Amino acid sequence: MQVHYERDADLALIKAKRVAVIGYGAQGHAHALNLRDAGVDVAVALHAGARRAEQARSDGFAPITVADATQRCDVLVMCAPDEVMPDLYAAEIAPHLRAGQTLMFVHGFAYHYEFIKPPEHVNVVMVAPKGPGKALREAYTKGGGLPCIVAVGRDNGGAEALAYSYAAAIGCGRAGMIASSFRVETEGDLYGEQVVLCGGLTHLIRTAWEVQVEAGTPPELAYFDCLHEVKLLSDLIHERGIAGMHLAISNTAEYGEYVTGPRIIDARVKDAMRAVMADVQSGKFAAQWMAEHRAGGPNLAKLREAAAAHPIEEAGRSVRALLNGGQSGDRLRR
Ligand SMILES: NC(=O)c1ccc[n+]([C@@H]2O[C@H](COP(=O)([O-])OP(=O)(O)OC[C@H]3O[C@@H](n4cnc5c(N)ncnc54)[C@H](OP(=O)(O)O)[C@@H]3O)[C@@H](O)[C@H]2O)c1
Structure with a gap:
């Protein structure tokens, strides 16, 4: 098993990007809060009438639409429910995608089973923390982190290093970032x-x-x-x-x-x-x-x-x- 730690990642890579976390549920809220605390430029994207919109606002975010996030941001973190993602992707993300953007998954279901097929010019990576979002946030605030699986689906240049930078920013570099694949993570989970x-x-x-x-x-x-x-x-x-x-x-x-x-x-x-x-x-x-x-x-x-x-x-x-x-x-x- 190949494991990387914080010292192996370059935090500056993710800090140079605009990140949108799509969804503010169990995983999304922890990713967004950890990223912000790590000094990353992060926005939260939600659908109209989202139940967690108020929570996001009280945590200091101003939720934007998913289409808006796709137009404005470089890294799109897919934290909507797995079964919702394919239609959300088709309606609000795919029409606005441009070369050089990165689609980041936190679990491989939608990409591995090809319910989402991003175009060639978009990078596809996964940072999948090994535990619930609540634990990811709690570990981070105590100065620790959860281990995670990192996988690369498509790398048009720099995507792998960016994935490790992101994983380190949410605290996983403190516990161990395990190199693996979408297939292994999805099937195992x-x-x-x-x-x-x-x-x-x-x-x-x-x-x-x-x-x-x-x-x-x-x-x-x-x-x-x-x-x-x-x-x-x-x-x-x-x-x-x-x-x-x-x-x-x-x-x-x-x-x-x-x-x-x-x-x-x-x-x-x-x-x-x-x-x-x-x-x-x-x-x-x-x-x-x-x-x-x-x-x-x-x-x-x-x-x-x-x-x-x-x-x-x-x-x-x-x-x-x-x-x-x-x-x-x-x-x-x-
Ligand atoms: N639960 C975990 O701790 C856990 C652990 C490992 C991996 N994961 C993975 O994390 C990902 C997210 O799962 P989750 O458990 O965090 O989901 P969740 O708690 O159900 O939260 C999903 C979030 O996405 C929002 N959402 C729903 N439809 C949307 C749409 N059309 N556009 C934008 N946002 C939308 C929801 O809005 P509302 O505010 O209206 O509900 C909610 O804020 C999945 O890939 C899952 O497999 C989850």
Whole structure:
């Protein structure tokens, strides 16, 4: 793995450009604020009626339109949702693009699967921080940073050095800027979130909780066993690796892991993981997701509703209120 640090990047390169961050959500706000603190000339571009426009204004930005940003700026940072980007690009960016501009992605979905095909005279790079925007901003304000993946899609001259300069400006040079490709970043991100981080974890938790409740455990206590303690274990794994985590759990828990883990994550599950990887690599998942989005997201809406109505959520509200001295403390919003 080739890793670069702050000392390998030339901050002056990005400081010589006008940068527009398109979108002010989870990633966009962190990129825009970190860039500004690093002394970069940065504007925020948003669509009319954007929910985060007020937030951008209270953070000291004066949002401009995406078409305006494309006309005025040298580097366009794509921080709109992946599924929105292709139509946004076609309507507001493509008609105004000129030679020498750089399209910067923070995740490779739209470019890797060719939902966006920029013209030859435009540079295409990616700086993908390995973590949520909130963590990117928090790490930066504490003097640190998150690692990131840097990739070059098209370099008409100076694009790679500019990407590292940008990555250093948002703080990633303090943690490590990993040279990779759009393909590796995109496939890895989708596979990891589907199989482990989002899809695998939530379904493991819910199914285990259902079985425990069926077996007679009160829902709130099952919530502690199957969900609440996930953080404690994942923190240990994060800090020390799996073998290091074993040193902090009981021998009983460790033995249970060895004999029961393979009964749950068996050869059938491994085959299913291979099938997911195949769908990610072939672009089947990407095509399915874009079709869902373009149809107005009917299945997504139903699935969201069902997930929110699952009885584990009621148990979770009770447990969080209990831990919070009787106050719910929940501030859930999209
Ligand atoms: N969530 C993360 O921490 C994370 C982590 C790694 C990579 N990424 C990547 O970061 C990118 C952005 O994702 P996100 O999670 O930050 O998205 P997000 O939180 O949903 O924010 C998207 C932003 O784009 C704005 N937007 C929506 N449609 C637009 C349009 N037509 N024109 C201009 N702006 C528009 C939204 O406006 P409103 O203010 O109206 O909502 C919002 O400000 C994606 O490529 C994603 O894969 C995200």
